[in-house]
Structures are given as C-alpha cells and as structure tokens.
Amino acid sequence: MIRVPRVGIYLPIAEMSVNVFVLLAMGGAVGFLSGMFGVGGGFLITPLLIFYNIPPAIAVATGANQVIASSFSGALVHFKRKTLDVKLGTVLLAGGFVGATLGALAFAYLRRLGQLDLIVSLLYVTFLGVVGGLMLTESIGALRRARSGQAVSLRKPGQHNWIHRLPLKMRFRASKLFVSVIPVLGLGAFIGFLSSIMGVGGGFIMVPALIYLLKVPTNVVIGTSLFQIIFVAAYTTIIHSTANQTVDVVLAFLLMVGGVAGAQYGARVGQRLRGEQLRALLALLVLAVALRLAFDLFVRPASVYSLSAGVL
Amino acid sequence: MPSKGIIAATTFLTFAPVLGARAQNAIPENIQIGLSTDRVSITSDFAGAELTIFGALDNADPLVSRQGRYDVIVVLEGPARPVMVRKKTRVLGMWINTESQIFRDVPESYSMALTRAPQDITDPAGYRQLALGPSNLYLQPLDADGDPKTIEEFTAALRERKEASGLYSVRVGGVRFLSQSLFRATLTLAPNVAVGTHRARAFLFRNGMFLRETSAQLTIRKAGMEQRLYEFAQQHGLIYGIAAVLIAIITGWIGRLVFRKD
Structure with missing residues (x-):
C-alpha cells in the first residue's frame, strides 16, 4: 500500500470529507488511460467514485460534469486536425438531447424507488461486459492476423448492412457517408440516455457503434464522438443540477485537474503502442471494471441494510 | 438571577422524596453547561472534530463528590429528519433492495459522553425512562400498524447503521470532573455530521438516581x-x-x- 498524505477537503454537495490526493490520483489515472485509449473515461470515473463511497447519485452526475473537460480538451485537437464531422455530430446530438432528458426522468424515478444503485450497476456490468468482450475478441483476432503477417483493417468498404437500406437518407461529407438519419438519431438518443443514467460520455459504445454499424471512417470517429459527448454531458450536467442537485463542482474540479494532466502523459504512451494492442488492453480494463461491479452485485454485502433520507 | 431561583424551587418540589432521605442537604444540586461557541463551522478541511463542553455542579455535597458518587452524562443530539431504511435480499443471485421502512424524526446524529460505564451510573430502567442512549431513543415508524417483528428488525438496523457510520456514538469516560464541581465533556462530531441545530443536554445523577438535566443549543453549519x-x-x-x-x-x-x- 502506498501511504497517501491526508489532506481532507469537504465536498459541499456530497456532504462528506475526502482526501484531495486520492481524488487527484483517481482523476490522473483515469486521465492517463483516457489519453492513452482516446476515450472519455467516464465509465471508469463513476465506478471508482462509487468504490470510494461517494453516493451513486452524486457519482453519476459529477462524472458527467468531469467528462466535459476531458472531451473538450480532446475535441479541440480533432477540430484542428479536421478529423471531426460536425454535421454527423449535430444529428447525433439532436437524438442525444432527447435520450438524456428521458434518462434524467428515469434516474429520478429509480432514485425514488430505491433501485438506482442496482440499475446503474447492472447497466455498467452489461455494457462493460459486452463491449469489453467484443473488443477483446476482435483485438486478439487482429493481433493473431498481424502476427501471421496479414493486413489489419477494421473497415471493409463496399460492404452494406440493413442500416443502409433505411429511408430519410442524409449526406455527411466529412465522413464520406450517405445514410438514413434514423439510426444516427437512435444511436444519439441511446447514448444520451446512458449518459444521464450512468454518468458516462458513452464513447466506449459510440466509437464501436459508429465504426461497425454506420461504417464511419475510423479517423473521424473519435473526434465526432468527443464533439457530441461534450454537449450531451453538458446537457446531462445541467439537467442533474436542476432536477436532482447532485452535481458536486468541487469533486468534479479535482477530478478534471487530475484528468487533464494525466491525459497528456497517457496520449504519449498511447502513441508508442499499436492500435490492436491498445484495444486489447482497453478491453481487459473494461472487463476488469465489469467484474468488480458484478462481484459487488452478487456477493453478500457487509450489511443488507442501508439508510437514505426519507420523504414523508 | 430570579429565573434560577424558580428552577431550583421547582426542582426542590419535584425531588422532595429523594431529598427527604438526605434532609441535611437543604439546597438541591444544580447542573449547568456552557458551550465555548454556539456555532461550529464545517470548513473545507473538516474531517470530524471533538466538541468540548464545560459544565459545573452547584451545591454539590462534598461528601458525595469525594466518594465519586456524582455522575454526568452529556448528549449532543442532531436535527431530527425522516429516514428510510432499506433491506437487500437475494433475488436471482443479486442483492437487491426489496423492503423498506420510513421512520419519522430520527436524530441525524447522537453523541453521548459518560463519566463511567452506563451500567455503573444507573439501571436500564432509568435510561429507558429518560430515553437516554442510542438504544433508548424512540424511533417512530411512519407505518406504525405494520408487523411488529418487521418494525423491530428495521429499528435495530437503523441503530446499527447509525452506529456503524459513527453518527451514533457512546464515549465512556468522555465526561471528567476537573474539580469537585467542574466537569468537562468531550463529544465526537463525525466527519459526516449533519448541519443544522444540535441540542446538547447534560444529565446529573447521584448514587444512581437522576437529579436534573439542562440543555443548550449549538448550530453546525458549513463554512x-x-x-x-x-x-x-x-x-x-x-x-x-x-x-x-x-x-x-x-x-x-x-x-x-x-x-x-x-
């Protein structure tokens, strides 16, 4: 165990005292990973905060706030390199707002019911498990092919699926895409919904969905995903602070500072690793978080009782 | 002070039978406490604190004092709020909140300091009568007509959770006599202590008999x-x-x- 010096800080919304260094380190570690893998890191921050005894409702809402900083930082780079499809991002966003609103309503309802923690954990276990599993299978396959000397390609041009036969087509020039807006709006709404309930940007679902379902070129995927995440996370933050008062700015700020610094070092390490190696590592990480959360769900808790503020 | 005289007179009447046994002590004992501050601010580096309350006994019988037969219990009670207790049970292998009970007016915190171990001060019936101590706090369920066994289970769980989180605490030896009449109580403020109006109460016992109580208010607020x-x-x-x-x-x-x- 590393001895962390104790410098307490009182979180005004969470109403508890926490160690500044633990939060900075947490933000830094997640920032490092997000810089390395090009993801927002929300899917790591929220579970980590819950493991650190921050109430899940606050962890989710604050996680969304933290995601804005890292996504904005990342999107700026892609905007400069022109690897960002603003039109595609905007359509995704339109769906995202609808999804985020529905998600916030579901969040408040589940919280009243006392099942918020359960649903948050279940969603994490399911999505992290599925995405991690798929990524691991895909990247191991790619690593094998790379070893045997075959070309590695994610996108197989010319190959079309059912999504490309839907009506209401729209042209997205930057992505060299001519596709129906229905799956784009639907995907945006779905990610928005998850963003509200799970406190994530949704990059870990958005990126594979854009690549595999919509066949968006890999180079514009991350920038576009980050672009829409900024707005969905901002919207989620505002909704949560209006409806539930669960955004803790002090907590979010500490995580952001650690995260922004960590991301820079992560990005440098990431450049030295190969794509499929990165994906395999990220898959393992995602699966580890899923397992840890599943463990809490299935193992008898220290106490089966819990207290919360009652409403008469 | 005229008001003090009235209180003392009332006490004299109330405790007439007790004092009758000790007729030589005509003026009854009185207890007073003073808070060094009536406001505690939670600053950004707040990680729990100790609150010291000073108090004095008036008209203490020197003989009883010397034998150490005076006991003082000081309690700091947090603001009362409704609390929901939830219980997890195993459903499809997962631990899920299934049952719940709401309690009215549960003190957010309850910190108690005593001169000696509780059983050495007075008997359980005495504590019950005064509703003194975490286990004697009256916790009222919102749905009072429910199954008594369930209510009992959830009441016990509520106390246990409050104790586990450090919000309900008992400190034996937390009250010390500095002289025959002066005492100091040290109470624990948990890191997650609730903001609001807290009430400090001091109880005086002599030879296991409750004599008097006094109280003072303390506001805990964020800085x-x-x-x-x-x-x-x-x-x-x-x-x-x-x-x-x-x-x-x-x-x-x-x-x-x-x-x-x-």
Whole structure:
C-alpha cells in the first residue's frame, strides 16, 4: 500500500470529507488511460467514485460534469486536425438531447424507488461486459492476423448492412457517408440516455457503434464522438443540477485537474503502442471494471441494510 | 438571577422524596453547561472534530463528590429528519433492495459522553425512562400498524447503521470532573455530521438516581464558501449547472494550452 498524505477537503454537495490526493490520483489515472485509449473515461470515473463511497447519485452526475473537460480538451485537437464531422455530430446530438432528458426522468424515478444503485450497476456490468468482450475478441483476432503477417483493417468498404437500406437518407461529407438519419438519431438518443443514467460520455459504445454499424471512417470517429459527448454531458450536467442537485463542482474540479494532466502523459504512451494492442488492453480494463461491479452485485454485502433520507 | 431561583424551587418540589432521605442537604444540586461557541463551522478541511463542553455542579455535597458518587452524562443530539431504511435480499443471485421502512424524526446524529460505564451510573430502567442512549431513543415508524417483528428488525438496523457510520456514538469516560464541581465533556462530531441545530443536554445523577438535566443549543453549519455553494446548488440549480459546465470547459481548454507544447 502506498501511504497517501491526508489532506481532507469537504465536498459541499456530497456532504462528506475526502482526501484531495486520492481524488487527484483517481482523476490522473483515469486521465492517463483516457489519453492513452482516446476515450472519455467516464465509465471508469463513476465506478471508482462509487468504490470510494461517494453516493451513486452524486457519482453519476459529477462524472458527467468531469467528462466535459476531458472531451473538450480532446475535441479541440480533432477540430484542428479536421478529423471531426460536425454535421454527423449535430444529428447525433439532436437524438442525444432527447435520450438524456428521458434518462434524467428515469434516474429520478429509480432514485425514488430505491433501485438506482442496482440499475446503474447492472447497466455498467452489461455494457462493460459486452463491449469489453467484443473488443477483446476482435483485438486478439487482429493481433493473431498481424502476427501471421496479414493486413489489419477494421473497415471493409463496399460492404452494406440493413442500416443502409433505411429511408430519410442524409449526406455527411466529412465522413464520406450517405445514410438514413434514423439510426444516427437512435444511436444519439441511446447514448444520451446512458449518459444521464450512468454518468458516462458513452464513447466506449459510440466509437464501436459508429465504426461497425454506420461504417464511419475510423479517423473521424473519435473526434465526432468527443464533439457530441461534450454537449450531451453538458446537457446531462445541467439537467442533474436542476432536477436532482447532485452535481458536486468541487469533486468534479479535482477530478478534471487530475484528468487533464494525466491525459497528456497517457496520449504519449498511447502513441508508442499499436492500435490492436491498445484495444486489447482497453478491453481487459473494461472487463476488469465489469467484474468488480458484478462481484459487488452478487456477493453478500457487509450489511443488507442501508439508510437514505426519507420523504414523508 | 430570579429565573434560577424558580428552577431550583421547582426542582426542590419535584425531588422532595429523594431529598427527604438526605434532609441535611437543604439546597438541591444544580447542573449547568456552557458551550465555548454556539456555532461550529464545517470548513473545507473538516474531517470530524471533538466538541468540548464545560459544565459545573452547584451545591454539590462534598461528601458525595469525594466518594465519586456524582455522575454526568452529556448528549449532543442532531436535527431530527425522516429516514428510510432499506433491506437487500437475494433475488436471482443479486442483492437487491426489496423492503423498506420510513421512520419519522430520527436524530441525524447522537453523541453521548459518560463519566463511567452506563451500567455503573444507573439501571436500564432509568435510561429507558429518560430515553437516554442510542438504544433508548424512540424511533417512530411512519407505518406504525405494520408487523411488529418487521418494525423491530428495521429499528435495530437503523441503530446499527447509525452506529456503524459513527453518527451514533457512546464515549465512556468522555465526561471528567476537573474539580469537585467542574466537569468537562468531550463529544465526537463525525466527519459526516449533519448541519443544522444540535441540542446538547447534560444529565446529573447521584448514587444512581437522576437529579436534573439542562440543555443548550449549538448550530453546525458549513463554512462560508461551502454553505454558499450548497445553497446556490439548491436554489439556482440551472445557473449552478451552467457554471459547472463552464468550469469544465475552461479547465479542459487550459489543460490543452498548458500541455500543447509537449
């Protein structure tokens, strides 16, 4: 165990005292990973905060706030390199707002019911498990092919699926895409919904969905995903602070500072690793978080009782 | 002070039978406590604290004092709020909240300090009568007509959870006599102590008999910055949210500027 010096800080919304260094380190570690893998890191921050005894409702809402900083930082780079499809991002966003609103309503309802923690954990276990599993299978396959000397390609041009036969087509020039807006709006709404309930940007679902379902070129995927995440996370933050008062700015700020610094070092390490190696590592990480959360769900808790503020 | 005289007179009447046995002591004992401050602020580095309360016995019988037969219990009770107790049971292998009970007016915190171990001060019936101690607090379920066994189970769980989180605490030896009449009580304020009006109460016992109690109020509040942020978040959620977003964007942007050269 590393001895962390104790410098307490009182979180005004969470109403508890926490160690500044633990939060900075947490933000830094997640920032490092997000810089390395090009993801927002929300899917790591929220579970980590819950493991650190921050109430899940606050962890989710604050996680969304933290995601804005890292996504904005990342999107700026892609905007400069022109690897960002603003039109595609905007359509995704339109769906995202609808999804985020529905998600916030579901969040408040589940919280009243006392099942918020359960649903948050279940969603994490399911999505992290599925995405991690798929990524691991895909990247191991790619690593094998790379070893045997075959070309590695994610996108197989010319190959079309059912999504490309839907009506209401729209042209997205930057992505060299001519596709129906229905799956784009639907995907945006779905990610928005998850963003509200799970406190994530949704990059870990958005990126594979854009690549595999919509066949968006890999180079514009991350920038576009980050672009829409900024707005969905901002919207989620505002909704949560209006409806539930669960955004803790002090907590979010500490995580952001650690995260922004960590991301820079992560990005440098990431450049030295190969794509499929990165994906395999990220898959393992995602699966580890899923397992840890599943463990809490299935193992008898220290106490089966819990207290919360009652409403008469 | 005229008011003090009235209180003393009332006490004399109330405890007439007790005092009858000790007729030589015509003036009854009185207890007083003083808080060094009536306000405790939770600052950004707050990680729990100890609260010291000084008190004095008036008209203490020197003989009883010497034998150490005076006992004092000091209690700091937090604001009362409704609390929901939830119970998890195993459903499809997962631990899920299934049952719940709401209790009215549960003190957020309850910190007790005693001169000696509880059983050495008075008998359990005495504690029950005074509703003194975490296990004697009256916790009233909202649905009082429910199954008594369930209510009993949830009441016990509520106490156990409060104790486990350090909000309900008992400190044996937390009250010490500094002289025959002066005492000092040290109470624990947990890191997650609730803000609001707390009530400090002191109980005086002689030879296991309860004599008198006195009380004082203490306001615990978040310090300036923390309090303002909290109030702002509650009252102006929309502006708070927009500000939170702006802070995030500025932090992300500054991060970009600082590290761009690398």
